[in-house]
Amino acid sequence: xxxxxxxxxxxxxxxxxxxxxxxxxxxxxxxxxxxxxxxxxxxxxxxxxxxxxxxxxxxxxxxxxxxxxxxxxxxxxxxxxxxxxxxxxxxxxxxxxxxxxxxxxxxxxxxxxxxxxxxxxxxxxxxxxxxxxxxxxxxxxxxxxxxxxxxxxxxxxxxxxxxxxxxxxxxxxxxxxxxxxxxxxxxxxxxxxxxxxxxxxxxxxxxxxxxxxxxxxxxxxxxxxxxxxxxxxxxxxxxxxxxxxxxxxxxxxxxxxxxxxxxxxxxxxx
Amino acid sequence: xxxxxxxxxxxxxxxxxxxxxxxxxxxxxxxxxxxxxxxxxxxxxxxxxxxxxxxxxxxxxxxxxxxxxxxx
Numbered sequence: 001x002x003x004x005x006x007x008x009x010x011x012x013x014x015x016x017x018x019x020x021x022x023x024x025x026x027x028x029x030x031x032x033x034x035x036x037x038x039x040x041x042x043x044x045x046x047x048x049x050x051x052x053x054x055x056x057x058x059x060x061x062x063x064x065x066x067x068x069x070x071x072x073x074x075x076x077x078x079x080x081x082x083x084x085x086x087x088x089x090x091x092x093x094x095x096x097x098x099x100x101x102x103x104x105x106x107x108x109x110x111x112x113x114x115x116x117x118x119x120x121x122x123x124x125x126x127x128x129x130x131x132x133x134x135x136x137x138x139x140x141x142x143x144x145x146x147x148x149x150x151x152x153x154x155x156x157x158x159x160x161x162x163x164x165x166x167x168x169x170x171x172x173x174x175x176x177x178x179x180x181x182x183x184x185x186x187x188x189x190x191x192x193x194x195x196x197x198x199x200x201x202x203x204x205x206x207x208x209x210x211x212x213x214x215x216x217x218x219x220x221x222x223x224x225x226x227x228x229x230x231x232x233x234x235x236x237x238x239x240x241x242x243x244x245x246x247x248x249x250x251x252x253x254x255x256x257x258x259x260x261x262x263x264x265x266x267x268x269x270x
Numbered sequence: 271x272x273x274x275x276x277x278x279x280x281x282x283x284x285x286x287x288x289x290x291x292x293x294x295x296x297x298x299x300x301x302x303x304x305x306x307x308x309x310x311x312x313x314x315x316x317x318x319x320x321x322x323x324x325x326x327x328x329x330x331x332x333x334x335x336x337x338x339x340x341x342x
Binding site for chain 2: 032033034035036042055056057058059060061063070071072073082084085087100101102104105106172199219220221222
């Protein structure tokens with residue numbers, strides 16, 4: 001048995017599967033496929049991460065072939081569960097259009113909905129996200145909605161029928177980690193649907209801390225793709241996600257600002 | 271090339287002259303793309319893949335050919 005298979009077996013024995021929209025996943029890590037320097041590194045990194053669900057974007061075919069070919073030349077839809085995103089969309093109408101195009105590709109009716117509101121921060125336009133979420137769920141989509149760490153928006157997205165709500169840890173591609181753990185915990189406490197933290201994780205400790213807040217999973221892309229060694233970082237993230245999850249389930253000891261000896265104070269020699 | 275056998279269409283935002291008489295399917299194949307890996311939006315309407323062969327390309331059509339690329 002490889003170390004990787006052993007780790008996921010261990011997680012499986014100590015944890016329940018992640019169930020989103022009726023679909024069961026062993027790994028609580030969802031990864032993006034963007035920004036890798038080569039397709040081979042992307043595939044190797046994704047395999048190393050243990051992720052079962054991967055995000056992809058919808059774009060025009062480059063008819064001049066000056067850019068890379070479609071990702072399905074490199075990534076098998078039989079091996080990974082494809083989650084198409086609406087990245088780059090700034091209006092509800094555009095996001096709906098991209099989601100419909102993605103569904104027409106014929107793999108599934110799932111979409112990672114994101115409607116961006118600002119070019120500098122890439123923070124979501126939550127009003128437009130809600131409009132698109134309602135429209136897409138009515139059309140039968142299973143919507144996983146990227147949103148900010150605002151509880152009320154998260155509740156409204158759940159009411160709209162999203163199968164998962166995905167608050168950010170910090171801005172997309174920033175690598176700042178969880179800037180507001182309290183709000184992430186509060187969203188998790190109040191929602192029934194899975195809460196996946198999407199965007200902002202920079203390194204393994206960020207992923208671990210995120211999972212320790214009790215959320216159901218983490219979605220990341222840049223933290224892997226922009227690491228000096230993406231494959232090695234993917235191994236690290238897989239361990240960090242499992243570690244943070246199990247630490248959350250285990251329940252941490254209370255922290256206190258005084259020392260408490262671990263060894264008996266009685267029985268010392270004169 | 272005879273002018274009458276060519277029609278102008280807009281593909282992915284660029285005007286192109288293509289042979290008259292193409293179906294969506296034969297147009298995709300003429301661009302060396304695999305029909306099963308491309309989604310087609312013809313004049314803002316998404317086309318079902320099983321209708322590519324019977325849908326004619328006409329002068330002035332606006333065609334978007336999209337596929338999945340890497341993204342987060």
